[in-house]
Amino acid sequence: MNKIVLYEEPGYNGKSKELTDSVFNLETEIFAKTARSLKVEGKHWVAYKDKDMKGDFMVYGPGEHNNLGCMDREIMSLRLVKEELRSPHIMLYGDVIFQGEPRNIHDRADDLRRAGFNNLVSSHKVKEGVWILYDDFNQTGRRMITFKGEDCSDYRQFGWDGKLSSLRPLLNRDYEV
Structure with missing residues (x-):
């Protein structure tokens, strides 16, 4: 299963939001510019600073990401990377x-x-x-x-x-x- 869980606080604390597919605008999920840590299961996710998968971005692979760096409280949209990453x-x-x-x-x-x-x-x-x-x-x-x-x-x-x-x-x- 591919999913990303966003947390409102570092250390995977506070309110959370689990997503299993791309989201063009996190405002519709009432979680825009809120995430401070996240966990990824399965494939990679691309987090964008702007709606509609635009603007600066960060790629998060499987695992736990306690520090979001420049994306701390900045994520507005997410894309699940469905493409195979071998043979580019x-x-x-x-x-x-x-x-x-x-x-x-x-x-x-x-x-x-x-x-x-x-x-x-x-x-x-x-x-x-x-x-x-x-x-x-x-x-x-x-x-x-x-x-x-x-x-x-x-x-x-x-x-x-x-x-x-x-x-x-x-x-x-x-x-x-």
Whole structure:
């Protein structure tokens, strides 16, 4: 069974809310910006600071999470990661609208210049898994998370201006990002 239990206090104390599927707005569950600790059973969950699974995020894997860090009293929406996290695969394109020579990526890349992109990746298609993309090298800077079946035809819509610089797949062993 896949579930997340949110607690209103650190140490898994206070009121709690158990969820078994994604929630676009925790206000409907009367638990928005309340969680201070949580427990995850089964698959990973992505917690977002904004409604509709937008904004800054944190990934929580199976286990107990007594300290939510930057997500303390900030969680507004949650997504259950239903995708399989083995055999990750993303197609990267140097130009917008999936133009330019496509490159198949299956592993973490700390510097896409080394993969021949010269710091110019402008679009992608996720074939398998879940990927975390960064606009700077070594998994730093602004970031986004993208899931199997999702495409992004132009990073300019996120203010990245063709500047995807590093990325990594979410793996089963990852607990917090």
